[in-house]
Structure formats: C-alpha cells, structure tokens
Amino acid sequence: MLLHLSSSSSSTSLPSSTVLDPLFLYIDEHQNEFVQRLREWVAVKSDSNDHTLWGEIHKILNMTANRIQEMGGQVEFADIGTQKLSNGESVALPPVLLAQFERDPNKPTLCIYGHVDVQPAKKEDGWSTDPYSLTEINGNLYGRGATDNKGPVLAWLHALETYKASKQEVPVNLKFVIEGMEEVGSDGLDELTRQRNESFFSDVDYIVISDNVWVSKRPALTYGTRGSSYFFVEVEGPKLDLHSGVFGGSVHEPMTDVITLLGSLLDHTGKILVPGIYESVAPLTEEERKLYKDIHFDMEEMKNNIGVKSFLQDNKEEILMSRWRYPSLSIHGIEGAFSDPGSKTVIPRRVIGKFSLRQVPNMDPAVVERQVKEHLQEVFAKQKSPNNLKVMATVGAKPWVANLNNPEYIAGRKAVKVVFGVEPELIREGSTIPIANNFQEVTGKRVMMLPIGGHDDGEHSQNEKISRYNFIQGTKLFVAFFYELSKLQKDQ
Numbered sequence: 036m037l038l039h040l041s042s043s044s045s046s047t048s049l050p051s052s053t054v055l056d057p058l059f060l061y062i063d064e065h066q067n068e069f070v071q072r073l074r075e076w077v078a079v080k081s082d083s084n085d086h087t088l089w090g091e092i093h094k095i096l097n098m099t100a101n102r103i104q105e106m107g108g109q110v111e112f113a114d115i116g117t118q119k120l121s122n123g124e125s126v127a128l129p130p131v132l133l134a135q136f137e138r139d140p141n142k143p144t145l146c147i148y149g150h151v152d153v154q155p156a157k158k159e160d161g162w163s164t165d166p167y168s169l170t171e172i173n174g175n176l177y178g179r180g181a182t183d184n185k186g187p188v189l190a191w192l193h194a195l196e197t198y199k200a201s202k203q204e205v206p207v208n209l210k211f212v213i214e215g216m217e218e219v220g221s222d223g224l225d226e227l228t229r230q231r232n233e234s235f236f237s238d239v240d241y242i243v244i245s246d247n248v249w250v251s252k253r254p255a256l257t258y259g260t261r262g263s264s265y266f267f268v269e270v271e272g273p274k275l276d277l278h279s280g281v282f283g284g285s286v287h288e289p290m291t292d293v294i295t296l297l298g299s300l301l302d303h304t305g306k307i308l309v310p311g312i313y314e315s316v317a318p319l320t321e322e323e324r325k326l327y328k329d330i331h332f333d334m335e336e337m338k339n340n341i342g343v344k345s346f347l348q349d350n351k352e353e354i355l356m357s358r359w360r361y362p363s364l365s366i367h368g369i370e371g372a373f374s375d376p377g378s379k380t381v382i383p384r385r386v387i388g389k390f391s392l393r394q395v396p397n398m399d400p401a402v403v404e405r406q407v408k409e410h411l412q413e414v415f416a417k418q419k420s421p422n423n424l425k426v427m428a429t430v431g432a433k434p435w436v437a438n439l440n441n442p443e444y445i446a447g448r449k450a451v452k453v454v455f456g457v458e459p460e461l462i463r464e465g466s467t468i469p470i471a472n473n474f475q476e477v478t479g480k481r482v483m484m485l486p487i488g489g490h491d492d493g494e495h496s497q498n499e500k501i502s503r504y505n506f507i508q509g510t511k512l513f514v515a516f517f518y519e520l521s522k523l524q525k526d527q
C-alpha cells in the first residue's frame with residue numbers, strides 16, 4: 036500500500052479556494068489562447084482510418100510532444116510495429132507518445148491517456164462548416180476532434196500549463212500516453228503496455244481518461260465502457276462486374292449474399308440474432324438498477340438532437356441500459372457497393388459488409404468472434420451460393436468497468452463539486468476505449484474516466500463540437516482533480 040501524505044505538497048494544506056481560485060482566474064483570462072490552440076490542432080487532418088493521412092498523425096503527435104517539452108516534460112515516441120493493409124502491404128504504425136515530468140516520490144503519480152487521431156470527416160457529408168476549421172457559433176466550437184478527443188487532451192495540457200504559469204507547484208506527478216490510432220482500435224498499444232508495465236507504468240498510481248461525454252447538461256463520472264469487435268464479411272463471385280440485364284437472374288449475386296448475411300444478424304427490435312450472444316451478459320443487480328434511476332436523461336431532447344421520432348425502447352432506464360450494459364450490433368457499410376449518384380446497372384463482383392458488435396461485461400471478444408463466424412457460415416451454407424465467403428474480425432476490445440468507491444472517484448466527485456457546484460452523474464458509456472480494460476488488467480492500476488464533453492457534442496457525427504463552456508470549465512475540472520487527488524490520504 037503506497038502512502039501519499041497530504042502534507043507532502045505545501046498547497047494541499049491550504050483551503051481549496053486559496054489554491055484553486057487564482058488558477059481558475061488564469062484559465063478564464065487565457066481561454067482565447069486555449070481555443071486558438073484547439074483551432075491549430077483541429078486543422079490537422081489526423082484521420083486514422085486513412086493510412087495515406089498517417090503523416091498528419093505524426094504531425095499532431097509532434098505538436099503534442101513540443102507542447103509537453105515546452106512545459107519541461109520528457110517525451111519518447113514508442114514504436115508499436117506495423118499494420119498489414121488490405122492490399123497486403125505492411126506500413127509502420129504511427130508511434131505512441133509517452134511523456135513524463137520530474138518525479139517527486141511524495142506525490143501520487145497520475146497517468147493521463149488520450150488520443151489525437153479522429154474519425155473521417157468531409158464537408159460534403161453534411162457538415163455546416165469546414166470540419167477542419169474550428170468555427171465558433173453561439174458558444175460552440177465546431178470541428179472534427181473538438182470533443183473526440185483533441186479538446187480534452189488539450190484541456191489536460193492547459194491544466195498543467197495553468198499550474199506552471201501561475202508558479203504553483205503541480206500537486207501530482209504526471210505521465211501521458213497519447214496515441215494516434217484509437218479510432219481504429221488502438222493497434223499495438225496493448226503490447227506496448229505489456230512491454231512497459233515494469234518501467235513506464237510501474238510508479239503510476241492512477242490512470243485517467245477523458246474520452247467520452249456527459250449524458251445530460253450535468254457533469255459526470257464514467258465507470259464503464261462497452262467493448263467492440265469489428266467484422267468484415269466478404270463475398271466474392273464472378274471475376275468481373277457484370278451487366279445486370281445480361282446476367283441478372285442467372286448468377287448468384289455477391290451483393291444479395293451479403294445483404295442476406297447482414298440481414299440475419301439482428302431483428303427490427305435491435306435484438307441480435309447470433310446464437311449464444313446474450314448468454315454471458317452480466318445479470319442486472321438491484322444496486323446497478325438503482326444507479327439508472329437518478330440519471331438525468333431527457334429522451335425528448337435527445338430525439339430532437341439526433342432527429343429521430345422514437346427509440347427502440349420507451350423509457351429512460353431501458354434506453355440507457357441498451358446503450359451501456361447490453362450488447363448491440365450496428366451495420367456500417369458495404370464496400371464495393373455502387374453508392375455514387377446515378378443508375379449504373381452493374382452486378383458488383385465482390386462486396387464487403389462491415390458491422391461491429393459492442394460488448395458488455397462478461398462477454399469475451401474471442402468467443403463473440405467464434406459465435407459470429409459460425410452463424411454467418413451457417414446462414415451462407417443455406418444460401419447454396421457458389422461464391423466465396425470470408426469473415427474477418429478486427430479490434431477485439433474488451434468492455435471495462437470500475438469500482439465507484441475507488442479513491443480517484445472520490446477525488447473526481449470533489450473536483451466536480453468545486454467547479455460545477457453539483458454532484459456528478461454516475462454514468463457508463465456505450466462507446467469503446469479499446470485500451471481501458473487492458474490498462475486495468477495489465478498494469479493492475481485503477482482506471483477512471485472523467486469526461487468533459489457535452490451530451491450533444493455529436494462524436495463521430497457531422498458538426499461535432501465542444502462548447503467553449505465545457506472546454507474551459509473542463510480545464511478547471513482537471514486543475515481541481517490534480518489538487519483533490521493529491522489530497523487523498525493514501526492509495527488504497
């Protein structure tokens with residue numbers, strides 16, 4: 036058991052307002068500079084889905100490293116190997132940035148994880164503004180990566196800058212793990228974590244991640260995320276695309292096969308039809324059910340925000356549970372399909388259906404992969420198609436859950452109270468932070484999620500944004516979190 040006595044840091048013996056008020060003032064006074072820095076970061080098209088843009092990931096990682104070095108940190112770009120592209124070519128993955136600052140053995144060590152890659156974005160997808168040009172409208176800062184995850188990563192750096200520029204002792208030792216491949220499953224980071232478990236991670240007391248959003252206008256602490264497996268179902272038929280007038284009706288069409296396969300995965304209620312998929316889902320306990328009751332979630336507002344007439348469930352608790360604690364399957368696209376405007380009359384020779392399956396405690400991605408593959412093979416066999424079927428799975432990220440009684444959650448609650456004047460909502464998250472479970476399992480350190488994004492930020496959507504309020508108050512939250520963490524009596 037590590038002891039971190041509260042008297043170890045001079046600032047922690049003072050009333051919190053004496054320490055924090057000048058820091059909050061610094062943040063308010065420098066907010067335009069902080070927003071300008073976010074503008075520079077959003078301008079970097081660091082889309083990890085497109086390997087031709089990985090140079091942009093190197094660029095944003097360098098910008099992050101420079102900022103850390105300017106504040107006195109030491110940085111290392113850790114090699115995480117290569118990735119095989121679909122054409123068989125191997126390409127070097129962008130490195131992971133590991134950073135640390137001078138260590139005081141009397142202070143707890145906090146490791147901050149974040150990512151600086153983004154989902155794809157094009158103006159023609161329906162954005163109202165250029166996705167790579169941060170645009171402020173009515174207090175909202177629109178741009179790809181504004182909330183997922185460049186804004187929060189910058190907010191951590193700005194929190195550190197605030198202590199340094201205000202000549203106040205930073206009350207915790209800080210380490211950073213910043214990656215550029217999160218949006219495609221954090222390839223290589225699990226292995227790096229194992230390799231550095233006895234070195235970089237050995238003196239870490241807490242790991243914190245801010246890569247998700249609140250569920251209402253109230254601030255939140257997150258104690259769980261879903262896992263994910265991404266599937267590619269490929270059907271290849273004739274050696275060339277064919278004229279549908281000439282061959283239609285006489286050949287087994289790959290597109291028909293793929294649509295039948297995709298259609299076999301779930302029904303209109305959202306129920307996944309893959310046999311066995313619900314078998315290991317953790318049962319709902321009374322204690323957990325109670326947590327859902329108190330959460331503020333406005334169904335009608337959310338319907339308006341995303342433009343839907345109804346949800347698959349009709350009450351708050353069931354909607355949130357279906358997003359957070361039950362598995363879901365989403366179909367994302369069909370590669371090789373004719374998706375351009377016009378009315379081409381061609382039978383595509385090869386198509387790839389893409390879907391992902393979000394997993395919850397106690398599901399295991401390896402078991403899910405086997406269940407999905409067996410199901411698809413069985414359905415395909417019934418089609419009696421002479422075409423070739425291949426099913427591939429990627430990502431394989433496990434779900435993550437934390438204990439809300441862990442000390443960093445106590446520090447998180449206090450920090451929220453100081454900055455926002457309310458108790459945080461205790462929430463889970465439907466999306467996946469691929470490395471979260473791994474950090475917890477491999478390093479044995481406690482992981483916590485401390486989101487600053489708003490419930491209507493639109494991660495992965497058109498018009499993604501973070502509000503200036505959340506970006507700036509979020510920076511204060513991180514400043515207060517450092518302080519509250521340093522006040523914890525001991526590492527339990």
Ligand SMILES: NCC(=O)N[C@@H](Cc1c[nH]cn1)C(=O)O
Nearest residue numbers: 217218219220246263430466467
């Ligand atoms: N902000 C977290 C996030 O968006 N994570 C991605 C990670 C992922 C899962 N499968 C591929 N990437 C998400 O889609 O949940």
Ligand SMILES: [Zn+2]
Nearest residue numbers: 183184217246
């Ligand atoms: Zn993210």
Ligand SMILES: [Zn+2]
Nearest residue numbers: 183218494495
């Ligand atoms: Zn994301």
